[in-house]
Amino acid sequence: MLTELLQGSDAGGFIIIRDSASCSGRHLLKSFINAALNREEDVHVLGFEVSEEELKGSPVQRLHFHNAYSDPLGWTDQPTFTVHQFCLEELAHLLKQTSHPKPATLVIDSLSWILRHVSPPAVCATLHQLRKGGAVRAIVALLHGDMHQRGTVGSVCHLASSVITVAPGMKGGDAVAKITKRSKSGKVVQDEDIFTINNDLTVVIQSKHSQVGHKQADPEEQEMDPTAHLTFNLRLSNKEREAKEKLALPFVFSKEKKTALLHSSPGSGRILYEPDANDDYDQEDPDDDLDV
Amino acid sequence: MFTELNSILNTTPDSFTQGEFILLSDRQSDASFLIHHFLSLYLRARCKVCFLGLVQSFNHYSAIGQRLGVSLTQAKEKGQLVFLEGLKESLSVLIPQDTETGTRAMDFLRDPAVGLKSLYEFVRSGATSSGVGGREADGGEEWGPPVLLVDDLSVLLSLGVSTGAALDFSHYCRATVCSQLQGNVVMLARSDGRREEEEDGDDEGSERLLRGLTHQCSLTLQVQGLPTGFCRDIHGQVEVCWRRRQGDEQYKQKKLFQYKVHDKGASFFAPGTSSAVL
DSSP, X not given: OHHHHHHTOSXXXXXXXXXXXXXXXXXXXXXXXXXXXXXXXXXXXXXXXXXXXXXXXXXXXXXXXXXXXXXXSOXXXXXSSOGGGOSHHHHHHHHHTSOOSSOEXXXXXXXXXXXXXXXXXXXXXXXXXXXXXXXXXXXXXXEEGGGSOHHHHHHHHHXXXXXXXXXXXXXXXXXXXXXXXXXXXXXXXXXXXXXXXXXXXXXXEOOTTHHHHHHHHHHHXXXXXXXXXXXXXXXXXXXXXXXXXXXXXXXXXXXXXXXXXHSOOTTSOOOOOOOOSSOOOOOSOTTTTOOX | OOHHHHHHHTOOSSOOOSSOEEEEEEESSOOHHHHHHHHHHHHHTXXXXXXXXXXSOHHHHHHHHHHHTOOHHHHHHHTSEXXXXXXXXXXXXXXXXXXXXXXXXXXXXXXXXGOSHHHHHHXXXXXXOSOTTSOGGGXXXXXXXXXXXXXXXXXXXXXXXXXXXXXXXXXXXXXXXXXXXXXEEEEEEEEOOOOOXXXXXXXXXXXXXXXXXXXXXXXXXXXXXXXXXXXXXXXXXXXXXXOSOOTTOOSOEEEEEEEEEOSSOEEEEOTXXXXXXX
């Protein structure tokens, strides 16, 4: 899904790249800028944390860098862009300065700097108004997730249509991107990609589910068939199976056995009984009520 | 100047990367021996050094500098070294004398909420001008790129400055010294290693300052004690982490070393190869 986000197919999107001290998301941000420039779009960068040379080596025509790095708080006499200018009117004025007819892409590096000086509700309101107003086509922002309270990070990420959380990968050059994307219909899709960034700022996705796939294959392989390599034969042929089913078990009482026991066969001894005077001869069969 | 550390970092007094922000940090340990290394390295490299010594007196650094082969007194007289002795200046703020000769750098002690703008002004004037001591008329020597050393930044948190203000100060120092003047910045930030809870929520904390500085820097040296405990021959371990991409390097490079501090320096070696063990 990282490739789709880089291609920028949906307009009005707000992408947040969330990084931490252990893994910087700035290279991915540069890849997004590069992808937007390759699509012939105008890109406006609000640079608070890095200078222009660091972000983009040589000046590019469609890339407008607004220098908020050298004096973001107005400590010198002539600040170019201060953090307190981060509001809808100033930003709209800034974006109108270019003569490109199509709305531009706004890149913010970084949102954490702004959140340290402007209250989170104001920042959220400005971002929301920017998206709705149509002044920008898309916003891509870098956020340092470990520099704010969880509530602040959660509120800002809630505004975004996609959040990419960058973490260090298993091997040295890799990084893992966990992506959560909210579409306009409300459906939420989550994905995880392992990627590296080349020197020309193109993103190479490693095999996505390589780690997950390994885990699934292993339990199946381990369940081996215990009857596979025996020295004796456990299987039955068809004739043997029929003979087995026909066999009458010794202590199961079937009809044939009952009649054989109750009606003695001819030739065996007969019992003659002459009752005495003292005998209480009952004609009834005491076993009559047995249900056998 | 520790020669082994120079070879690890690939620096010599004659050639070092410019525009670097180096963060020295420690967690329940003492990384101040690295400050002496960088001080002597940059003085030998004939850079203009601005040193904010907030935790020790000038004589302390001078004595250790002599053991490492540099004379701070001479450098200060020649105008190469601009030294802010934080302990002495803070006294003049708290006990104002009639003759105000000190700088306004430590004014944040009066009102910490104001921030560190005056300290930044001191740094800017120290790094840019060539004759702070009023000796510009005699055609002073040409020094190399400016270097700012701070020992240490986290003590400001104990003096009432907020983490945000300290991060703003380090941002402005980086913007001026690293990007504009192509010099280097070395800052020491200490932490007591307490893990803050997730919902700690407030602005303060040495861990938050460390994280913010890590985001800004290009090279970190983290000093920690050995995980197995105290050892007489190995004083701890240093993790060196390069954050910026240099040339063809694709990833963030990390290296771990163990060290031992001597009388006249410190030796660094790969884990397990201490001379006491081999």
